[in-house]
Amino acid sequence: MDFSNILPALPSMMDGLWLTLKLTVLSIIGGVVIGTLLALARLSKYKFLAMAAGFYVNYFRSIPLLLVITWFYFMVPFIIGWVTGTNRPVGALTSCLIAFMLFEAAYFCEIVRAGIQSISKGQINAAYALGLNYRQAMQLIVLPQAFRKMMPLLMQQSIILFQDTSLVYAVGLMDFLNTARSRGDIVGQPHEFLLFAGLIYFIISFGASSYVTYLKKRTTV
Amino acid sequence: MNDNVTMIRFNNVNKWYGRDHHVLKNLNLEVKQGEVVVVCGPSGSGKSTLIRTINQLEAINDGEIWVDGIQANSTKTNINKLREEVGFVFQHFNLYPHLSVLENITLAPINVKKVPAAQAKQQALELLERVGLLNKKDAYPSNLSGGQQQRVAIARGLAMNPRVMLFDEPTSALDPEMIGEVLAVMKQLAESGMTMMVVTHEMGFAREVADRVIFLDHGEIVEDTMPESFFTSPQTDRAKQFLRQILSPMDQ
Numbered sequence A: 001m002d003f004s005n006i007l008p009a010l011p012s013m014m015d016g017l018w019l020t021l022k023l024t025v026l027s028i029i030g031g032v033v034i035g036t037l038l039a040l041a042r043l044s045k046y047k048f049l050a051m052a053a054g055f056y057v058n059y060f061r062s063i064p065l066l067l068v069i070t071w072f073y074f075m076v077p078f079i080i081g082w083v084t085g086t087n088r089p090v091g092a093l094t095s096c097l098i099a100f101m102l103f104e105a106a107y108f109c110e111i112v113r114a115g116i117q118s119i120s121k122g123q124i125n126a127a128y129a130l131g132l133n134y135r136q137a138m139q140l141i142v143l144p145q146a147f148r149k150m151m152p153l154l155m156q157q158s159i160i161l162f163q164d165t166s167l168v169y170a171v172g173l174m175d176f177l178n179t180a181r182s183r184g185d186i187v188g189q190p191h192e193f194l195l196f197a198g199l200i201y202f203i204i205s206f207g208a209s210s211y212v213t214y215l216k217k218r219t220t221v
Numbered sequence B: 001m002n003d004n005v006t007m008i009r010f011n012n013v014n015k016w017y018g019r020d021h022h023v024l025k026n027l028n029l030e031v032k033q034g035e036v037v038v039v040c041g042p043s044g045s046g047k048s049t050l051i052r053t054i055n056q057l058e059a060i061n062d063g064e065i066w067v068d069g070i071q072a073n074s075t076k077t078n079i080n081k082l083r084e085e086v087g088f089v090f091q092h093f094n095l096y097p098h099l100s101v102l103e104n105i106t107l108a109p110i111n112v113k114k115v116p117a118a119q120a121k122q123q124a125l126e127l128l129e130r131v132g133l134l135n136k137k138d139a140y141p142s143n144l145s146g147g148q149q150q151r152v153a154i155a156r157g158l159a160m161n162p163r164v165m166l167f168d169e170p171t172s173a174l175d176p177e178m179i180g181e182v183l184a185v186m187k188q189l190a191e192s193g194m195t196m197m198v199v200t201h202e203m204g205f206a207r208e209v210a211d212r213v214i215f216l217d218h219g220e221i222v223e224d225t226m227p228e229s230f231f232t233s234p235q236t237d238r239a240k241q242f243l244r245q246i247l248s249p250m251d252q
Helices: A006-042 A047-060 A065-084 A091-117 A121-129 A134-171 A176-187 A190-220 B047-054 B079-084 B101-111 B117-130 B146-158 B176-191 B203-209 B227-232 B237-247
Strands: B006-017 B021-032 B036-040 B062-067 B086-089 B164-168 B195-199 B212-217 B220-225
Touching: A006 A047, A006 A091, A006 A134, A006 A176, A006 A190, A047 A091, A065 A091, A065 A134, A091 A134, A121 A134, A121 B079, A121 B086, A134 A176, A134 A190, A134 B101, A176 A190, B006 B047, B006 B195, B021 B047, B021 B195, B021 B220, B036 B047, B036 B203, B047 B062, B047 B164, B047 B195, B079 B086, B086 B146, B101 B117, B101 B146, B117 B146, B146 B164, B146 B176, B176 B195, B176 B203, B203 B227, B203 B237, B212 B227, B212 B237, B220 B227, B220 B237
Parallel strands: B036 B195, B036 B212, B086 B164, B164 B195
Antiparallel strands: B006 B021, B006 B062, B212 B220
């Protein structure tokens, strides 16, 4: 084993790690926002809305992420071209971002839905009794409490998402894993580079999940 | 007290839970401005349902409910607007656990009535002083006793400057030694001229503070009378039995 070639490759691997983190963070933000809207739709008194959101969630939870990523890679430029009438390539990053947001939204939706349902009816009644409308009751009373309760679950899901971003190698994006793999291939030392990549993924994921465990303890006590 | 202004009126109100459970049976009722009305009755008599229909936390199936000249159960009524005028105090307080005492009180004035934050805070501090909890303004609900939480809940309701205050068993979830502090706040509120409807088993409060007592059983108003006559000469057997049970529960 010879790890001496890793050091010179670090700058480009840092670029890869930066891309991985960017993908992760933006996907979490988009996924949570869309997931929250989906959760509100699933809990809506309007049957059609609830059914449509339910179908969306069940559908995306039943197909592989890799499939969604490759689909969107081919579909997003096509759809954008069709809508805007121009033929402009959007690039792998944009299509992957959209794929992750829409896919993860299905999982975040279920977490948020459980969070909303864990808030007592009395809280909602108290909001309504003071003249708050549905949007105010959700935004000021229910969601802030729900998000506090589900923070550990949201973070757990985000850690899984962080690992899953490595699937973007399928459409040729140079994320952290893909960069490490290709740099290793160039110098003919793939094993060392993959071991190193594994170590970095482990440190970030394990660090984050230890923090989640700490958060859980603090919120249950 | 203005004897002529009707604050709350029920016209032939009916409500069912499901098909068979007739919780409110053809109720007719009138509460005048400034009146304090205690609603009592055995559990399951519909008293909590009754008070929750006034601000439409519970819908009714038939009849009309009018609050301050506005029909509460009409689809044309902006119910959120009406609820601004009707304070509601819950059995289990339902303070917002993620907000401080002060924020609990100012939330609705700021967000619903669009009162400037500084003014809402000023009013909240005055209300906290009134309920004797000024020193708890920055505390969170989980750090307060039940009695203190309920007093904050009353202040929260009052912060909207309501025309009516409704109380749904405000002392039922409290330890006995905390009931007095909440009743004292309610009594003071009654004396200030607030129109109040109170579902309670606190007969001492009914006797001392109420202008009228309504006795509800199986969804019907069985008695509607002055407190003194309700306690000394109840007209119906059901009321007599209820009073026996509640005043001397050991002698059954």
